[in-house]
Amino acid sequence: EAGVTQFPSHSVIEKGQTVTLRCDPISGHDNLYWYRRVMGKEIKFLLHFVKESKQDESGMPNNRFLAERTGGTYSTLKVQPAELEDSGVYFCASSQGHQSYEQYFGPGTRLTVT
């Protein structure tokens, strides 16, 4: 069974540009989470989808970040326009149904904004 995949693995963009990160969860997993680790800091929650609906987006830093989950399958996280402080590693995780508390993580996307 394929694990959680993320694309791209690395992205280097200039301040003011737009970047879209993609996450493909494990097939059949209803829950999808985005997390971010800024260098030197702890991994922080961004948001949680249940199928295609946003269950909790309390961790989204500001309105420059837009997350979608089309048809309850893959998810995208768009940053527009990117700022220097958006640099970090963005992790995606998924878990099964409502009773599942074990989250499976992808390898992350390392975003560098210059």
Add this chain to the structure above:
Amino acid sequence: AQSVTQLGSHVSVSEGALVLLRCNYSSSVPPYLFWYVQYPNQGLQLLLKYTSAATLVKGINGFEAEFKKSETSFHLTKPSAHMSDAAEYFCAVSPSGAGNMLTFGGGTRLMVKP
């Protein structure tokens, strides 16, 4: 509100020595507790989890952790370190309900000396 503190951002042990990685948490509700490991260029992998059953939890690769409510701790141990254990370890807490976000500690990088 929840928080996790990992004492020591870097821990160095000799091969064959005891590994002890410390984690203390605060939670307003009974918590679920997790240890994840990240090897270089890989995603986070679940080592073990505590979900209100036995307080001594055994995980993969010979690791175990003990939930101590009175000390609000969930320290990770392994009797004998291997070179392959060199990685970054993360303690995380989730409120005792499925499908909830994880709150992470800052991570501890374990180095194993030959």
